[in-house]
Amino acid sequence: MNKIIVLVILSATILLCIRATDGDPKKKFIEPSVQRSGDAAAGYDYLMNGDYVSSGIPVSFFSSKSSDSLSIDLGRAIQNHNLPPQFTHIIKDSVEMVAPNCLSCHGEYLNGEYIVGLGNSTFNYTYNLAPATNFLSMAIKGNYGADSDVWNKYSQFDKATKAINPKLVTEVRGVNPADKLTAVLVAHRDPVTLEWRDEAALEIPDVTIPTDVPPWWVLKKKNAMFYTAIGRGDFSKFLMASSILTMRDTSEAKVIDEHFPDVLAWINTIEPPKYPKPIDQDRANKGKVIFNKNCSGCHGTYGTDGEYPNFLVSLETVGTDRALSDAYTKGTYRPFIDWYSESWFSQSDNGGELVIEEGYVAQPLDGIWASAPYLHNGSVPTVEALLNSKLRPEFWKRSFDSYDYDYDALGWNYTDLESKEDNETYDTTIKGYKNTGHLFGDRLSDTDRMAVIEYLKTL
Numbered sequence: 001m002n003k004i005i006v007l008v009i010l011s012a013t014i015l016l017c018i019r020a021t022d023g024d025p026k027k028k029f030i031e032p033s034v035q036r037s038g039d040a041a042a043g044y045d046y047l048m049n050g051d052y053v054s055s056g057i058p059v060s061f062f063s064s065k066s067s068d069s070l071s072i073d074l075g076r077a078i079q080n081h082n083l084p085p086q087f088t089h090i091i092k093d094s095v096e097m098v099a100p101n102c103l104s105c106h107g108e109y110l111n112g113e114y115i116v117g118l119g120n121s122t123f124n125y126t127y128n129l130a131p132a133t134n135f136l137s138m139a140i141k142g143n144y145g146a147d148s149d150v151w152n153k154y155s156q157f158d159k160a161t162k163a164i165n166p167k168l169v170t171e172v173r174g175v176n177p178a179d180k181l182t183a184v185l186v187a188h189r190d191p192v193t194l195e196w197r198d199e200a201a202l203e204i205p206d207v208t209i210p211t212d213v214p215p216w217w218v219l220k221k222k223n224a225m226f227y228t229a230i231g232r233g234d235f236s237k238f239l240m241a242s243s244i245l246t247m248r249d250t251s252e253a254k255v256i257d258e259h260f261p262d263v264l265a266w267i268n269t270i271e272p273p274k275y276p277k278p279i280d281q282d283r284a285n286k287g288k289v290i291f292n293k294n295c296s297g298c299h300g301t302y303g304t305d306g307e308y309p310n311f312l313v314s315l316e317t318v319g320t321d322r323a324l325s326d327a328y329t330k331g332t333y334r335p336f337i338d339w340y341s342e343s344w345f346s347q348s349d350n351g352g353e354l355v356i357e358e359g360y361v362a363q364p365l366d367g368i369w370a371s372a373p374y375l376h377n378g379s380v381p382t383v384e385a386l387l388n389s390k391l392r393p394e395f396w397k398r399s400f401d402s403y404d405y406d407y408d409a410l411g412w413n414y415t416d417l418e419s420k421e422d423n424e425t426y427d428t429t430i431k432g433y434k435n436t437g438h439l440f441g442d443r444l445s446d447t448d449r450m451a452v453i454e455y456l457k458t459l
């Protein structure tokens with residue numbers, strides 16, 4: 001009799017152990033990778049004033065339409081005082097140019113305030129910008145001549161923008177084509193020397209899968225970069241990816257690479273903006289208990305002893321649009337993945353590594369109130385609609401005015417439409433733009449859901 005009990009207990013324990021070591025197939029722990037350390041202040045200076053994008057528009061041809069952006073004080077160097085935040089003044093062999101920087105995608109207004117690190121959710125990629133670039137390059141060539149130093153320094157920017165512009169068109173304003181941008185640029189680069197080649201040597205996928213630019217302040221908790229957790233190994237090798245636009249070769253890449261551990265150090269200091277309205281603390285406390293029961297298994301706990309679990313959640317479990325994950329796992333981005341593994345980016349010291357696994361990261365929710373729209377493709381306008389799938393609009397439109405924010409539902413005020421009106425209508429029926437899945441908030445009562453939202457305001 002005793003023997004049987006012991007046996008039962010033993011086999012139960014063994015079974016439990018197997019389960020524990022096997023892990024939950026619905027989510028997978030993302031292993032951390034070693035990062036180089038850096039100097040945050042030097043990183044901020046380089047980010048704001050550095051020439052990591054080393055070719056651009058000659059200063060005399062640069063005109064900025066947005067005068068209000070000039071009054072933002074970001075503590076930039078004097079030569080950048082009269083430029084909008086997303087552009088940097090650079091000098092190459094005494095040719096003065098204006099080059100785009102990281103803030104073209106990683107800076108945005110909210111409620112009239114410019115926030116460095118908040119993803120740009122207003123830029124309009126629905127047009128093919130090629131005709132505008134062609135016009136500009138004709139004018140520059142006409143003015144300076146094809147033999148001039150100015151043309152010579154501008155020409156790399158010209159070649160790169162001509163290659164990418166026709167390929168980056170999205171279906172709706174506000175989403176970003178960065179994954180495709182990288183795929184197009186590397187198709188024009190030799191993986192070993194990083195030199196530009198005019199003919200694309202890799203097959204460029206037809207589709208442009210949209211993403212919502214993530215806020216920078218969550219990176220410090222994450223063991224992998226990007227929604228699909230593909231960015232492993234040395235993060236700096238991914239952070240410097242914008243330089244692929246204009247870099248000459250590996251000698252320039254090496255110089256740029258030395259600065260990016262500093263940029264990473266600075267990004268790791270960014271704190272999310274505080275929710276600016278009053279918070280009902282009692283309700284938020286109740287919300288915390290409900291959150292910790294229903295959400296923290298994937299998104300972690302918050303506060304001084306908070307822990308972030310770093311899980312990649314399977315597509316079947318989260319159920320959100322699968323196009324981005326599939327592009328990596330099912331072959332669309334295969335040529336790009338192979339290029340990367342052979343390239344200087346992964347083969348040089350402190351290499352970056354692409355790890356391809358199906359699923360999406362359950363992001364840290366710090367400052368989540370500020371980073372609408374939601375999900376990796378920005379298909380859901382508010383946190384409230386994310387947590388109550390019945391409310392999610394199929395076709396929706398917002399004003400793209402940074403003051404037009406809903407501080408109760410946490411996200412953009414929007415109009416729910418019957419069908420697509422124009423390229424500012426988010427159409428969730430298109431592949432890559434779907435707003436399905438993440439039904440974890442549906443099982444909460446309305447009162448509990450509102451309590452969770454109150455709690456999210458405190459993060």
Ligand code: HEC
Pocket residue numbers: 052101102103104105106176177178179181211212213214215216218219222224225226227228239240241242243263267
């Ligand atoms: C053309 C727009 C664009 C530019 C320019 C750009 N990024 Fe990004 N960045 C993105 C998008 C979109 C993502 C998310 C892609 C994904 O996860 O699939 C991203 C992701 C990131 C992440 C990862 C965040 C996370 O939590 O996983 C970091 C960090 C980052 N970018 C830093 C930079 C830096 C530094 C620069 C400038 C050197 C830069 N980016 C330039 C669009 C851009």
Ligand code: HEC
Pocket residue numbers: 227291294295296297298299313317318320321360361362363365368371373374375376377383386387438440441452
């Ligand atoms: C099984 C894991 C899991 C559970 C449980 C879960 N989430 Fe998520 N959550 C995810 C994943 C994965 C994503 C990213 C999906 C995507 O972008 O396609 C996500 C995305 C989100 C986002 C959007 C983040 C952004 O930046 O766009 C919010 C907000 C969120 N979850 C809140 C919650 C809340 C609140 C709960 C509890 C009611 C919850 N989640 C429960 C896995 C989970």
